[in-house]
Amino acid sequence: MRFEGTAAYVADKDLMVAVNAAIALERPLLVKGEPGTGKTELAKQIASSLGLELIEWNVKSTTRAQQGLYEYDAVSRLRDSQLGDERFNDISNYIRHGKLWEAFTTDKKVVLLIDEIDKADIEFPNDLLQELDKMEFHVYETGETIRAKHRPIVIITSNNEKELPDAFLRRCFFHYIRFPDIETLHRIVEVHYPGIKQKLVSAALTQFYEVREVAGLKKKPSTSEALDWIRLLVADDVSPEDLRGDAKNALPRLHGALLKNEQDVHLFERLAFLARRQG
Incomplete structure (x- = not known):
């Protein structure tokens, strides 16, 4: 499984080497560069080139790492219990799957884009260390462990708005997209x-x-x-x-x-x- 670029995306040799190295190492590819240099588009073209589904997680300033795993909707469960709804008896009805859950449980390999990770709080990358490393996480409300059926190709983009933690950087393969000549x-x-x-x-x-x-x-x-x-x-x-x-x-x-x-x-x-x- 190698990325050789596409007709719709001009990728230089260094970029293709970085993508293929990250795939071979099974490490997230951290892509930095000026806004507008094609970082997000790269993930789309990798998915297109390799014939894989793309799952996008667009990070905002209010995004928490937990949202990428799952969220427990306790308010809805409380309301249903008061209304006598039978859904209340199964707590899994109130677990909302995040993008990592979706990427981990697909039947085929996918490309997972975590876009503009530097927009979130400084602790955001640290909170994903174990999940991206081990490709699994625990759901405390149900007691189950979600493991990746197929390790996704993870593309992480950053506009350098914030410095990323060293522990996070150690787990990534890095490439800086220079402005094209x-x-x-x-x-x-x-x-x-x-x-x-x-x-x-x-x-x-x-x-x-x-x-x-x-x-x-x-x-x-x-x-x-x-x-x-x-x-x-x-x-x-x-x-x-x-x-x-x-x-x-x-x-x-x-x-x-x-x-x-x-x-x-x-x-x-x-x-x-x-x-x-x-x-």
């Missing part, structure tokens, strides 16, 4: 928009990387934002010549697809003002 991003654009005008793509990507390299930029535009921007340029039938426009106007065409906060817009406006003064 211009040739790789050109290939990514071609995958998403086959047959697109090459001169426009070349001009747009040249300007895109110039925007990313501006000193003082609060949020650099990501791969997904580059794709959105190029799509808008094509929709507006912008020519490569019109794309550059006046050199003194520092703001790129349709800049709302690239610049996502007022500080960065003001930065480019100041650069345009300085360029006009120097002119």
